[in-house]
Amino acid sequence: MLELDGLVRHFDDTIALDRLSFTVPRGQVFGFLGPNGAGKSTAMRAVMRLTALDAGQVRWDGATYDLDTCRGFGYMPEERGLYPTMRVAEHLQYLARLHGLTTAAARQRAAEWLARLGLSERAQDKVEALSLGNQQRVQLAAALVHEPQLLVLDEPFSGLDPVGVDELAGVLRERARAGAAVLFSSHQLDLVEQLCESVAIVHRGRCVASGTVRELGRTGARRVEVEVTGDPDARWAAALHGVRVLGTEHGRARLVLGDGVDPQQVLAAAITAGPVEHFAVCSRRLSEVFREAVGRPLEDVQGGVPR
Amino acid sequence: MIERRSVLLVADRELRQQLASKAMWLSLAIGVVAICLLVVLPKTLAGGPPTYRVAVTGQPDPAVRASIAAAAATAGARVEVFAVPDRAAAETALRSGDGDRHADIAVLQQGAGAVLVDRAFAAGSTQRKPRVVAAIAHDLAVLNAVRQSGLTAEQATAAVNPAPLAVDHLRPAPGSDAGRLTAFAGSALFFLLVMRHGFALLTGVAQEKSTRVVELLLSTIRPVDLLAGKVLAAVGLVLVEAALLTATALISARAVGSEILHGGGAGLIVTEGVWVVLGLVLYAALFAAAGAMAVRTEEAQSVGMPLQIPLFLGYFASVSALGADKANTAVTVLAYVPFTAPMNMPMLSATGGAGAAAVAVSMVLTAVTAVAATWLAAAIFRRSILHTGQRMRLGALLREHRSRAAAA
Numbered sequence: 001m002l003e004l005d006g007l008v009r010h011f012d013d014t015i016a017l018d019r020l021s022f023t024v025p026r027g028q029v030f031g032f033l034g035p036n037g038a039g040k041s042t043a044m045r046a047v048m049r050l051t052a053l054d055a056g057q058v059r060w061d062g063a064t065y066d067l068d069t070c071r072g073f074g075y076m077p078e079e080r081g082l083y084p085t086m087r088v089a090e091h092l093q094y095l096a097r098l099h100g101l102t103t104a105a106a107r108q109r110a111a112e113w114l115a116r117l118g119l120s121e122r123a124q125d126k127v128e129a130l131s132l133g134n135q136q137r138v139q140l141a142a143a144l145v146h147e148p149q150l151l152v153l154d155e156p157f158s159g160l161d162p163v164g165v166d167e168l169a170g171v172l173r174e175r176a177r178a179g180a181a182v183l184f185s186s187h188q189l190d191l192v193e194q195l196c197e198s199v200a201i202v203h204r205g206r207c208v209a210s211g212t213v214r215e216l217g218r219t220g221a222r223r224v225e226v227e228v229t230g231d232p233d234a235r236w237a238a239a240l241h242g243v244r245v246l247g248t249e250h251g252r253a254r255l256v257l258g259d260g261v262d263p264q265q266v267l268a269a270a271i272t273a274g275p276v277e278h279f280a281v282c283s284r285r286l287s288e289v290f291r292e293a294v295g296r297p298l299e300d301v302q303g304g305v306p307r
Numbered sequence: 308m309i310e311r312r313s314v315l316l317v318a319d320r321e322l323r324q325q326l327a328s329k330a331m332w333l334s335l336a337i338g339v340v341a342i343c344l345l346v347v348l349p350k351t352l353a354g355g356p357p358t359y360r361v362a363v364t365g366q367p368d369p370a371v372r373a374s375i376a377a378a379a380a381t382a383g384a385r386v387e388v389f390a391v392p393d394r395a396a397a398e399t400a401l402r403s404g405d406g407d408r409h410a411d412i413a414v415l416q417q418g419a420g421a422v423l424v425d426r427a428f429a430a431g432s433t434q435r436k437p438r439v440v441a442a443i444a445h446d447l448a449v450l451n452a453v454r455q456s457g458l459t460a461e462q463a464t465a466a467v468n469p470a471p472l473a474v475d476h477l478r479p480a481p482g483s484d485a486g487r488l489t490a491f492a493g494s495a496l497f498f499l500l501v502m503r504h505g506f507a508l509l510t511g512v513a514q515e516k517s518t519r520v521v522e523l524l525l526s527t528i529r530p531v532d533l534l535a536g537k538v539l540a541a542v543g544l545v546l547v548e549a550a551l552l553t554a555t556a557l558i559s560a561r562a563v564g565s566e567i568l569h570g571g572g573a574g575l576i577v578t579e580g581v582w583v584v585l586g587l588v589l590y591a592a593l594f595a596a597a598g599a600m601a602v603r604t605e606e607a608q609s610v611g612m613p614l615q616i617p618l619f620l621g622y623f624a625s626v627s628a629l630g631a632d633k634a635n636t637a638v639t640v641l642a643y644v645p646f647t648a649p650m651n652m653p654m655l656s657a658t659g660g661a662g663a664a665a666v667a668v669s670m671v672l673t674a675v676t677a678v679a680a681t682w683l684a685a686a687i688f689r690r691s692i693l694h695t696g697q698r699m700r701l702g703a704l705l706r707e708h709r710s711r712a713a714a715a
Binding site for chain 1: 313316320323324327328515518519520521522523524525526527528529693
């Protein structure tokens with residue numbers, strides 16, 4: 001289990017991490033969310049011991065760790081870093097050996113991962129000869145080649161085509177099933193919602209929400225989704241007291257119910273407006289959780305599930 | 308302490324990358340060709356000492372032939388003496404072009420004797436031929452004077468060609484031209500290799516930093532191991548390259564019988580090798596640290612600029628001592644300054660300005676400075692390699708290093 005406990009990091013007058021805390025259990029794919037400049041990359045670099053902390057601790061399986069332990073982690077930095085003139089297979093073998101593998105094991109694992117990612121035929125090409133998508137695959141292979149127990153991936157999905165996204169999602173799930181803790185950052189909230197069991201949302205260096213995707217969805221004001229034939233814009237709902245129309249999608253309106261508003265009253269109002277094709281009480285989407293969490297003043301939030 | 312496995316892995320990658328680089332092989336090939344040309348061309352173009360054809364009227368006796376040959380030798384020339392019947396024939400020979408009947412100088416034996424040339428020499432000429440002619444005229448005059456004193460032909464010959472007196476000395480020779488040339492060759496080689504490999508290190512580190520490869524590396528190894536691996540690879544490559552270029556110079560010099568490297572015995576080559584290693588360790592870590600300070604690859608060259616100053620200073624000082632019998636003040640001082648000693652102490656030594664003890668002192672000074680510079684470079688490298696954003700000034704880096712070291 002990875003624990004970030006009260007991390008503080010200043011850069012001159014800017015505070016990048018402000019008592020940031022959350023936990024990533026083994027066996028889970030964990031989403032790390034936040035607006036640009038929120039401190040995600042700094043936190044990930046702190047996990048990989050690449051930036052000094054002014055305060056706080058990062059623990060793995062209950063203890064702080066040294067470089068030897070860190071060598072067993074897999075890391076993909078936000079700005080992709082590979083030697084452009086090195087050959088793909090040679091590059092992977094080099095990184096695998098730096099992670100502690102023997103020459104023979106490094107060669108074997110590099111070949112396996114290249115085959116898995118469909119890059120076997122490009123093994124002897126220079127990295128710079130690959131497309132950006134394929135370079136990203138090599139970067140992913142570099143993070144996975146030593147089968148790490150903790151994967152720390154900064155924006156791993158950015159720049160990937162849909163096939164690449166599915167491929168990467170499959171790999172992350174597989175690593176989690178094998179018992180690894182997988183922490184990744186992303187701005188693709190729908191993808192994170194599908195892929196992750198838990199997330200942490202960071203804003204201005206502080207954790208403003210964390211927990212399972214299900215828990216976070218259940219908190220806050222209730223939502224209903226209604227489809228009334230002939231009224232795709234949900235004009236009927238505009239007049240309802242304590243009800244706010246969040247938006248419409250495929251003819252269905254998504255409504256936020258204020259305190260004390262009964263969903264049955266809303267259903268009754270919908271029926272009076274026309275034939276109701278669909279009515280469901282539903283959870284907050286992750287994108288809604290995110291917008292609400294980062295939109296609120298910091299004084300209103302604290303670590304953990306938002307109040 | 309450095310971690311051996313990580314250091315060797317880094318060094319291995321660096322070596323492979325360099326060996327796979329066309330630029331490296333091209334520059335090595337250019338170096339080999341340039342050295343061959345430098346050794347072979349002067350020998351080929353200069354040839355041996357010039358030979359002058361000397362026509363002598365009448366029948367020149369052995370004493371005359373010996374005097375003409377000895378006089379020419381003192382002026383750095385050889386002669387081919389042949390007989391002509393009279394002055395008219397001698398003049399014809401002087402005026403004729405190349406060929407068996409041509410003469411460069413004529414000796415007239417009739418009467419008091421005279422030396423004849425086709426065209427008068429310009430006043431104050433520094434050419435070799437006027438010196439040869441003057442020497443022949445002088446020596447034949449001495450021979451005539453001795454003969455007129457009543458000695459036999461054998462006595463006269465012995466009197467004008469005596470065995471020279473022994474020449475003794477109070478102090479040893481200041482060093483031969485060949486010794487200075489060898490020392491200069493070492494300085495030039497050091498300068499070129501450090502400049503090339505130093506800047507290769509500088510840009511390599513700056514690229515690793517700007518492409519963020521360094522984040523992958525430093526999540527598995529310590530900065531000091533990364534630095535040590537890079538320096539190790541650079542030193543290894545430079546030694547192999549220096550050995551290859553030295554061997555090229557020695558083999559080509561032997562092939563054409565050049566004296567250009569006769570000043571360098573095995574001892575001097577080993578000493579030069581030690582200087583190359585010491586100097587490279589001193590510079591390599593600092594070049595790498597400069598690369599780590601650069602925020603962008605394009606900025607690396609300007610960050611490394613201050614390191615070029617002592618290199619150029621040392622190189623030009625050694626050039627200035629090349630043609631002098633005694634080392635000048637600049638070479639004498641710079642031979643003890645660690646950043647310039649690898650280029651100037653061999654020159655000072657070759658000109659007789661420094662004995663074995665002085666060389667040892669300078670080497671120790673350079674070695675101690677190399678250790679201190681490596682420590683400093685490691686501190687700078689550690690603080691700056693992961694630093695992004697605006698470039699940190701050297702003072703700020705060192706202050707931060709000291710405050711963190713104190714806190715630890």
